[in-house]
Amino acid sequence: MRMNWRYACNNCDFSRPGDQPIWRCPNCSGALHVEGLPAFRSPSSAAGLWRYSATLPIEAPVHGTILGEGGTPLVPVEIDDRLFHLKLDSLLPTGSFKDRGAAVLAGYLKQAGVRRIVVDSSGNAAAAMAAYAAACGLECTVFVPASASPGKLVQARAAGANVLPVEGSREDVTNAAQAAAAADPEADYASHNFHPVFVEGVKTWALEVWEQLDERSPDLVFTPCGGGSALVGAYRGFLAVESSMPRLIACQPAACAPVAKAWECDGEIGPFAQGDTIAEGTRIAMPSRPRQIMNAIRESNGWASVIDDDFLVETLRMLWGKGFSIEPTGALGVAAFRLANRAGKIGDEDSVVCHATGHGLKATPTIASLL
Amino acid sequence: MRMNWRYACNNCDFSRPGDQPIWRCPNCSGALHVEGLPAFRSPSSAAGLWRYSATLPIEAPVHGTILGEGGTPLVPVEIDDRLFHLKLDSLLPTGSFKDRGAAVLAGYLKQAGVRRIVVDSSGNAAAAMAAYAAACGLECTVFVPASASPGKLVQARAAGANVLPVEGSREDVTNAAQAAAAADPEADYASHNFHPVFVEGVKTWALEVWEQLDERSPDLVFTPCGGGSALVGAYRGFLAVESSMPRLIACQPAACAPVAKAWECDGEIGPFAQGDTIAEGTRIAMPSRPRQIMNAIRESNGWASVIDDDFLVETLRMLWGKGFSIEPTGALGVAAFRLANRAGKIGDEDSVVCHATGHGLKATPTIASLL
Numbered sequence: 001m002r003m004n005w006r007y008a009c010n011n012c013d014f015s016r017p018g019d020q021p022i023w024r025c026p027n028c029s030g031a032l033h034v035e036g037l038p039a040f041r042s043p044s045s046a047a048g049l050w051r052y053s054a055t056l057p058i059e060a061p062v063h064g065t066i067l068g069e070g071g072t073p074l075v076p077v078e079i080d081d082r083l084f085h086l087k088l089d090s091l092l093p094t095g096s097f098k099d100r101g102a103a104v105l106a107g108y109l110k111q112a113g114v115r116r117i118v119v120d121s122s123g124n125a126a127a128a129m130a131a132y133a134a135a136c137g138l139e140c141t142v143f144v145p146a147s148a149s150p151g152k153l154v155q156a157r158a159a160g161a162n163v164l165p166v167e168g169s170r171e172d173v174t175n176a177a178q179a180a181a182a183a184d185p186e187a188d189y190a191s192h193n194f195h196p197v198f199v200e201g202v203k204t205w206a207l208e209v210w211e212q213l214d215e216r217s218p219d220l221v222f223t224p225c226g227g228g229s230a231l232v233g234a235y236r237g238f239l240a241v242e243s244s245m246p247r248l249i250a251c252q253p254a255a256c257a258p259v260a261k262a263w264e265c266d267g268e269i270g271p272f273a274q275g276d277t278i279a280e281g282t283r284i285a286m287p288s289r290p291r292q293i294m295n296a297i298r299e300s301n302g303w304a305s306v307i308d309d310d311f312l313v314e315t316l317r318m319l320w321g322k323g324f325s326i327e328p329t330g331a332l333g334v335a336a337f338r339l340a341n342r343a344g345k346i347g348d349e350d351s352v353v354c355h356a357t358g359h360g361l362k363a364t365p366t367i368a369s370l371l
Numbered sequence: 372m373r374m375n376w377r378y379a380c381n382n383c384d385f386s387r388p389g390d391q392p393i394w395r396c397p398n399c400s401g402a403l404h405v406e407g408l409p410a411f412r413s414p415s416s417a418a419g420l421w422r423y424s425a426t427l428p429i430e431a432p433v434h435g436t437i438l439g440e441g442g443t444p445l446v447p448v449e450i451d452d453r454l455f456h457l458k459l460d461s462l463l464p465t466g467s468f469k470d471r472g473a474a475v476l477a478g479y480l481k482q483a484g485v486r487r488i489v490v491d492s493s494g495n496a497a498a499a500m501a502a503y504a505a506a507c508g509l510e511c512t513v514f515v516p517a518s519a520s521p522g523k524l525v526q527a528r529a530a531g532a533n534v535l536p537v538e539g540s541r542e543d544v545t546n547a548a549q550a551a552a553a554a555d556p557e558a559d560y561a562s563h564n565f566h567p568v569f570v571e572g573v574k575t576w577a578l579e580v581w582e583q584l585d586e587r588s589p590d591l592v593f594t595p596c597g598g599g600s601a602l603v604g605a606y607r608g609f610l611a612v613e614s615s616m617p618r619l620i621a622c623q624p625a626a627c628a629p630v631a632k633a634w635e636c637d638g639e640i641g642p643f644a645q646g647d648t649i650a651e652g653t654r655i656a657m658p659s660r661p662r663q664i665m666n667a668i669r670e671s672n673g674w675a676s677v678i679d680d681d682f683l684v685e686t687l688r689m690l691w692g693k694g695f696s697i698e699p700t701g702a703l704g705v706a707a708f709r710l711a712n713r714a715g716k717i718g719d720e721d722s723v724v725c726h727a728t729g730h731g732l733k734a735t736p737t738i739a740s741l742l
Binding site for chain 2: 041066071
């Protein structure tokens with residue numbers, strides 16, 4: 001147990017100790033971040049992502065990892081005659097990078113006395129939160145769009161989650177989840193899109209990259225960006241090691257690119273009129289932590305990249321043809337790297353890492369349709 | 372490149388240097404094993420399973436792992452009030468333990484000058500061999516039963532394998548693959564059921580367990596047994612570290628239990644009249660390396676365990692309910708451990724490892740039908 005850190009708001013001066021869970025600012029409804037974690041010195045001998053627990057909101061589990069979270073491979077790959085490293089978070093326990101956030105958030109909520117969690121997701125976050133809720137002994141309810149594919153819900157149901165379909169828009173699903181959590185004093189809204197403790201778990205992907213590159217940061221990091229936890233997590237991870245900050249590139253599909261639009265207009269993020277894309281995991285019209293996302297891009301001297309589906313499919317075929325099993329959303333980083341390489345934005349000596357965020361086994365029907 | 376070891380037959384006195392690939396004995400058609408590998412001293416600093424390349428038929432890839440093979444978590448789990456460790460080979464790159472064998476076999480065949488490989492499988496072995504063939508630059512043809520579910524072939528097809536359905540029995544599929552390989556001088560039959568180099572790759576799961584338990588062998592090891600590579604691999608792995616040999620338990624579904632039948636009758640393995648089971652990965656009526664399997668059980672003072680499907684489903688529900696994503700076959704080891712625990716076959720101080728061989732995402736339709 002370690003809760004001597006604080007929640008702090010990005011928009012106003014709200015701040016509160018970390019021993020009582022809270023998912024957004026009670027004053028202004030803004031996104032929160034975590035402040036006052038101990039400085040990171042070096043990885044411990046613990047297993048998986050708990051090697052970095054010195055800089056996490058909770059301490060490592062006593063007997064090892066919970067479900068095997070963390071410690072994913074960093075693999076050299078050559079595409080378009082250019083070598084880069086691929087961080088295979090597709091190989092996390094439920095098949096996506098969200099396990100990092102779920103492991104730390106579920107463990108934190110359990111230690112803080114929460115009995116039940118409520119989430120809204122039809123995809124990887126539902127699988128991750130349901131699995132870690134089960135592992136930590138929390139009851140879990142998942143609100144999903146009535147239109148969600150049944151196959152995508154099997155993981156959450158197998159982990160014992162109560163899956164409740166909601167008719168209406170994606171916003172209606174979120175509202176239903178928030179209302180259910182608010183109505184139950186022993187429940188908490190464990191949102192991957194809002195909760196700052198989730199981001200603290202996700203940041204371990206950057207810490208692992210740093211350690212795998214012999215305790216150096218790469219020069220450029222390309223990661224898919226929907227709700228922004230992988231991007232903001234990378235920013236916070238590289239900040240924690242106090243190494244040099246890589247340029248962070250937020251990679252979005254053309255059909256849903258609110259971050260890229262804000263970047264191109266040098267403005268702030270607003271709702272995006274989204275279209276169809278195979279990169280389902282990044283179909284988020286309005287991310288919940290807009291300031292943190294833009295701050296990560298700007299402070300790291302990064303940028304936002306837009307990928308159209310045809311180019312994403314071409315990139316996916318390249319990765320599959322090399323034997324990697326990666327879902328469509330998970331290849332946005334590699335696609336954006338290829339665009340940057342073509343545009344001459346990558347120096348000959350630059351060290352590049354792309355984040356593979358989800359397993360191909362997550363998207364068998366979509367992949368079958370593209371073969 | 373390291374090929375100064377030899378192929379040796381289990382049945383006759385055939386022996387031949389390892390620099391030319393061969394998959395079974397040309398004299399008596401018996402299974403081969405690998406002889407004369409360097410003694411194992413300690414893991415190297417390489418990534419994944421290549422930490423143990425000193426005792427593998429080929430050396431480590433220069434730039435790291437190929438697809439992220441090896442280094443899977445070993446996680447403490449409590450079931451029926453008894454703690455054990457679960458080795459999550461479900462988190463290997465294509466989602467099954469077969470990646471260990473495929474990585475080493477494909478790498479070896481490439482280095483030996485093979486251009487094309489032929490395999491027969493409708494499941495995890497096809498996915499693993501296709502992925503590593505793609506990664507190593509080998510063409511790959513997969514012969515499958517015409518009845519195989521299309522969903523199970525998506526991984527192999529995505530990796531660029533030429534998937535050819537064969538009408539008839541499972542034996543007809545194997546014969547077609549062997550005939551195709553024999554007819555092509557630049558091709559090799561890269562069989563997970565026959566090839567001894569495949570087993571050498573698989574043995575790294577035991578080496579990792581040994582290292583994860585602070586360079587000690589456990590007392591008991593439960594692993595699913597179909598073709599026997601996980602079991603024989605464990606035996607060869609624990610032999611290589613020259614630590615104490617754990618008791619090795621071959622775990623089979625009641626509907627297809629040729630090894631357990633031989634064990635109970637104190638005889639040799641013969642063809643089994645198989646029935647239906649959800650443990651599809653172990654539906655092998657007559658394994659190709661019968662002597663190696665019985666030798667591993669007998670020399671380790673182990674046994675064979677039979678699990679009926681109802682008990683397997685109960686065990687699966689327990690594992691899923693703790694958040695683990697495991698396919699039905701992959702829970703045979705845990706189910707057999709539970710039976711042994713009930714029967715008083717496990718001492719209070721015994722250290723137990725169960726092998727989770729495949730990911731739940733491999734079997735979404737089956738899991739959905741069981742919820």
